Amino acid sequence: MFKAQNYAKVTSLTEALELNKKRTNKVLGGGCWMKMGKKNINTLIDLSGLGLDKITETDDEIIIGSLVTLRDIETSPVIEKNFGNFFKDAFTHIVGVQFRNCATIGGSVFSRFGFSDIVTSLIVLDTKIELAGGETVSMEEYSERDYDNDIVVNIHIKKGGRKAAYESFRNTQTDIPVLNCSLAYDGKKLYAAVGARPMRGKVSTMDCPDVENSEEVFKFFEKIQAETEFGTNTRASKEYRKHLSLVLLKRVYKKLVCKEGDAK
Amino acid sequence: MKYVNAHIRKKDAMSLVTGKPVYTGDIVPQNALVVKLLRSPHARAEITDINTAAAMKVPGVECILTYKDVPNSRFTTAGQTYPEPSPYDRLILDKLLRCAGDPVAIVAAENEKAADKALKLIKVKYNILEPLMDFTKAIDNPIIVHPEDNFKALCNTRTDKDRNICSSDVFEVGNVEEALKNCDVVLERTYNTKANSQAMMETFRTFTYIDEYGRLNVVSSTQVPFHVRRILSDALEIPKSKIRVVKPRIGGGFGAKQSVVSEQFPAIVTMKTGRAAYIVYTRGESMTNGSPRHQMQMKVRIGADRDGRIKAMDLYALSNAGAYGDHGPTTIGLVGHKSLSLYGNLEAARFACDVVYTNTMGGGAYRGYGATQGIYAIETAVNEIAAELNIDPCKIREMNMVKEGQTMETYYGEPCNSCTLDKCMAKAKEMIDWDSKYPAKKLDNGHIRSVGVAMAMQGSGISGVDIANAEIRLNDDGFYTLLIGCTDMGTGCDTILSQMAADCLDCDIDKIAVRGVDTDQSPYDTGSYASSTTYVTGMAVVKTCQELREKILETGCKLLGIDKEKGDFDGEKVFDLETGKSVSLSEIGYASFEGHNKSLSASCSHSSPISPPPFMVGIAEIDLDPETGYVQVVDYAAAVDCGTVVNRNLARVQTEGGIVQGIGMALYEDIQYNEQGRMINNSFLQYKIPARTDLGTIKVEFESSYEPTGPFGAKSIGELVINTPSPAITDAIYNATGLFFRSLPIKAEQIALALAEKKDK
């Protein structure tokens, strides 16, 4: 458990930014992962007074506040309408309902854990991360960044552009994944990400006028398998992860084209 | 019979399901000191200097103890009958640290924050030594885990600490080498099992205080209150008469709490400071420094005729005691006795073993207690020879299994009085529909459905060692107080023993008042382990109730003014057989509290010269995904012979729970150490016990035999039920893939990569 001296429930992002300049101060997400650390924190910065716990739909995007919980996203009708079961598939194995009622999207995005299902799912959609101070970066770029004292405010996902599907493999149902992958298609391009390698998901793209052409798509997957870096940890060896990557990509493809078929 | 063999709700159930404060941690005195341990980061090291001055200055710190402050008497933390077979190889705190997490210092403070701060300020200089981590290289290794002179082995366990041998043994029935020579087929195989964590939901915890009589009171989540009293007295060098141990409700044990894991630390703090003290282990501590299952390597030679008659078995087991020998010399015996004895027609059998010290965490008692490992090895070897001979693995068992009426040569020569293993086999096959499912089917989605089988046995108490006492009193108005010293750890023994008492006394179960153990008040009992409670303590209860019945009859007849032979007792009244004139139990109760009568109570001891085995057959049906290697147990059929089933609900839940723990052992639970010898996966985040979505259905049926030496014909059930999943699942995986995996757990990775390799060839 971390230790904290002070607590500040901020009333504005400016206040949060100011406090967060100090390295020993930390922004509080849901607390589920943070509590497993042993940090000595000076001031805990709580954004829960800023109304960032809402999912809003505009004409061209979905905006998810950083304090929206994983479970909120899973059960949101707006999310379901726009992305079907994509996020449900991605989040459903994360520990349990109670955990997902606590863990926040902002905390997950900021943490960018190597095993993250959140990063691997968001990264294949047209996702932008809005940081306090006005900067907006793509999920892809944010995933590559070093940890800094930025504050995740909102997650913007473009509507209507991409259909996506998600697969993960876990040694047990509620464990963190041995490997996860997502695949999205916008009518022209395929976007594939393989995560929990045990490193974060990275996007590979392929020009793909005909998504039903599985031969071409599988070549693309084999290329991903050959070029992606995999690692070994307590859950699995890099050889196994490499083996699994192709299995999961093919499965997620099947799921995606089935969905496409349904849409037609 | 009204209660025995019925579905009875546990007497304490409603307080548990409504969340009442009945566990150790719920009743800690307000002013208790918080006790925490500084633990060794090294697997093997010597403390060259330890400085607590800065830590002592933290406001709120009451005391800090190091190896300089503790008694120098070595003891074992294994909760066993004296003289314990486990060597005396521990101190409360030692200068030499033998595994990562070994305690270095004890801190007691007013609150958790102060204790945590003090832990950080203790300055320790370690002479870091190379650890001995590979137990297969332990014997005669230049690293000696226990170099100390005051090490002591009380029993003849062939201990040789200078060779890192905690114990060794060998027995042979017939001539194995000769018998193997005469077999058509002989297989030689090696099997490996890892340590497993019991992972009971309530971690280790204890609080202590000095009571109004100046005695040390120990309130602890333990399975062995009387052993705790004796062990603490030895460890603290204080008289046994000065210690009282109380066991509240326990949040699970599974053998973990058959060792003194947490008691000694608050106890010594209370002795030093006079203040109440409380320790609660974190999940991490419970996993790195608890009392897990012994890691083992087993070599099996098995020989059979071409027609499937198994003639000889030779089993050698190497067990990793880890840093301390708790339960080391005793668990190993079960590896042989409770696996080989499943087979009744062997011409010869041999079992040899060594238990060795290393610098991994010390082992302990975990449900199954060696039988689990031995049965995994022997049952897998039988499945391998069945495959070799192209015989259905159920059929080879039907041909060779032990039968009622046989003498079990490899089981201390005990008679097999009660055994329905044959019926269990038939039932389990029917439950899973073996004949249409064996060996495997390919599904449309590419997955493979397959089945696998195993048999198992255990004991019922430790013959000639376990002893139980029961006491029962008649109170005014005719209700009874049942006093027992065995510990209900959620298993329901308080209830099942009350069921037996109610049936013996022909009364309503609500007329039996029962409570948890208090060593000052409860009659002596070795404790709840070795599957002894129902069988051994149950018999003590039956005998005690019979004695009390006689006394009630005697007093009733006296009140009626007739000879004892002329009256009878029907549970509600004593009546004159001739006239029908009666005196009610309530009246007898009141009368027994009056001056000119005797108050009525009875007390009996029971121990058994034999330990009748319960038996079972388990069949696993799995769904295997050949691409990922993922195995799900979709269905599990268990047919169990535990003699008479005392409580149908509880026996069923014991079986289901044991099987799921066994599934965890077979497929997921995978203790790993890093290069420095620290356990990596010491949390529920990393050490995955089965969650409900990991499982399919589990079906349980009972094929009851009648054990003539047991209470109401009962035998044990608690441990037996963990033994079949590992070999049955291993067999099912073979039937799906054509590959035998010989190390547990069998993870998806091994299966997928082996299948991929097979495909490439």
Place this chain on the structure above:
Amino acid sequence: MIITVKINGKTYKDEVAPDTVLLDYLRSHGCYSVKRGCETSNCGLCTVHMDSKPVLSCSVLAVRADGQEITTLEGLQKEAEEFGAFLADEGGEQCGFCSPGFIMNVLAMVKELKNPTDEEIKKYLEGNLCRCTGYQSQMRAVKKYLDFKQKEEQK
């Protein structure tokens, strides 16, 4: 930091440290049903309802409970007895240490899901670990309880 929290219908105003978790805060107010089984947000033993949602009280900071309504099993004794009786009749409480958190999540599930399938029940409850029972008896109890509730509604 001073917080105002409604625990089981009663309002409390307390000074709490920023790093106190809700679990310890609740136990300090006599809610002993709330148990801790791990340090890694995995076991579900500490489940309570925060504004009707099941959460892990080991992971929620007490300061975050400010202005919220918290319910523990102490505040749901009638429901606990009602469902608990089904659990007890299956022998599904066993050691009972995970029962409060499990029951809190069952009660949340009953409110959230309408006519759940077996798979949906398992999914909703998968964050509640139990080492004694192997979960089968819990499932039987949940299903019998749901049947009972349905029949009660039809009356």
